Amino acid sequence: MTDIHEVDSVEVRDRLQGRTCAWCATYIPYSGRGRPPSYCSRSCRNRAWEVRTAERRLQRDIAAAAMRAEPVREVRTETITRTRTRVQTRLERRPPSTAKDWVEHLAALTGQLRKDGTLAPRHWDHRKLYHALMEALVVLGDAHPGGLDELAARR
Numbered sequence: 001m002t003d004i005h006e007v008d009s010v011e012v013r014d015r016l017q018g019r020t021c022a023w024c025a026t027y028i029p030y031s032g033r034g035r036p037p038s039y040c041s042r043s044c045r046n047r048a049w050e051v052r053t054a055e056r057r058l059q060r061d062i063a064a065a066a067m068r069a070e071p072v073r074e075v076r077t078e079t080i081t082r083t084r085t086r087v088q089t090r091l092e093r094r095p096p097s098t099a100k101d102w103v104e105h106l107a108a109l110t111g112q113l114r115k116d117g118t119l120a121p122r123h124w125d126h127r128k129l130y131h132a133l134m135e136a137l138v139v140l141g142d143a144h145p146g147g148l149d150e151l152a153a154r155r
């Protein structure tokens with residue numbers, strides 16, 4: 001009886017052959033000596049470093065902004081323009097043009113000058129009225145043939 005005993009020896013050797021650049025993914029063959037490179041070139045290494053630095057700076061700024069949490073204050077100017085438009089409608093005051101209308105107007109003036117009339121107590125206005133009436137009377141006399149005397153003589 002023969003005892004055949006077989007022993008298989010398996011040795012697994014793992015050896016890095018190469019890897020891709022951490023920045024541009026270019027394949028970099030590994031020579032087997034020294035630390036395997038992470039980047040294919042100095043420029044890829046620098047680009048990766050710049051990005052990591054920028055990320056750290058951004059994180060720091062975000063953290064600082066969150067801590068600050070100061071409300072933004074604004075100074076504003078409010079200008080209100082108020083426009084008031086006064087519309088005044090003036091009733092057309094055309095002087096009477098006929099003798100009949102003048103007589104009515106003068107009757108109204110007479111009424112206002114009587115006792116309890118609106119113009120009666122306004123003593124400071126009386127001289128103005130006196131002169132206006134006198135001038136009208138004088139000019140009436142000039143206009144009429146025979147003058148005021150002739151007008152007064154006949155009613």
Ligand SMILES: [Zn+2]
Pocket residue numbers: 021022023024025026039040041044
């Ligand atoms: Zn690269």
